């Protein structure tokens with residue numbers, strides 16, 4: 001117990017410098033993904049026994065986007081007559097007795113409500129967790145040229161600014177199109193930031209999706225050629241491309257990591273209902289003590305349910 005407690009208050013960076021050589025640290029940085037060295041070292045403490053479950057993947061036949069669509073349909077069915085969806089219409093002001101804030105950390109930071117300005121809550125919002133920027137680049141082609149590689153793989157991690165590269169498959173449409181996800185990184189967005197700014201001018205702090213120009217394709221091809229061990233001349237120009245970018249408002253980041261010095265379950269509890277006197281709850285994964293994955297976003301909803309007199313189904 002004492003061991004875990006020490007880890008809560010120490011960063012991974014500090015742990016690395018105490019126990020690892022520079023070479024070992026660099027090796028971890030080059031080969032690991034989804035890791036930030038200034039986060040709490042306790043993120044690396046394994047608290048559950050190793051799983052012996054089969055490597056089975058459960059999925060949803062009509063696609064994962066069917067989950068929110070179904071949830072919305074069900075919600076609208078149940079509140080029929082009581083609630084109207086307003087799209088592209090001027091905002092209206094309404095008074096509510098009970099509120100659930102299901103918005104990102106940065107949005108909570110900017111929200112002007114006294115409950116979120118209490119000193120301890122303000123500290124949790126701004127210091128307990130840290131936004132992690134991320135970016136994804138998608139390129140579309142008429143054929144999957146990378147499958148001609150002598151080292152073809154559906155997934156590659158590289159110590160290049162692309163970091164992770166995925167074969168995103170070939171459509172069944174006629175004619176077929178193939179998608180490559182050359183870059184998926186949360187390591188350092190500054191390089192991609194610079195390229196995006198050069199192609200799009202000064203970007204607005206609310207922009208989150210960008211088209212891809214010649215320079216981005218050129219540098220991407222340089223790294224793809226090294227990853228797939230194919231000459232540059234074997235890489236055709238893409239027919240389309242897009243960069244998704246999680247840094248700007250309202251996201252602030254793709255997900256959040258815990259900073260050293262905070263007891264996660266305690267922060268999670270306080271953030272779920274920040275004010276004792278107001279019926280306002282926060283249902284967002286940013287302060288989850290479990291993980292930054294979407295299953296934990298659903299568990300966060302279960303934490304809010306008792307405040308609305310609801311029980312979760314087992």
Ligand SMILES: Cc1cc2nc3c(=O)[nH]c(=O)nc-3n(C[C@H](O)[C@H](O)[C@H](O)COP(=O)(O)OP(=O)(O)OC[C@H]3O[C@@H](n4cnc5c(N)ncnc54)[C@H](O)[C@@H]3O)c2cc1C
Pocket residue numbers: 102103104107134136246250251253254255283284285286292293294295297
């Ligand atoms: C690039 C990326 C890859 C990921 N990969 C995976 C994965 O492979 N597997 C996995 O399980 N999870 C993954 N996740 C994490 C998963 O998406 C999150 O855990 C989950 O979406 C968190 O849910 P949430 O409800 O807390 O926040 P969100 O899903 O971010 O929802 C918050 C909503 O609030 C809206 N909003 C913000 N501000 C305002 C405002 N002022 N007014 C109105 N609306 C507002 C936002 O538009 C957003 O729709 C990934 C996330 C990212 C960004």
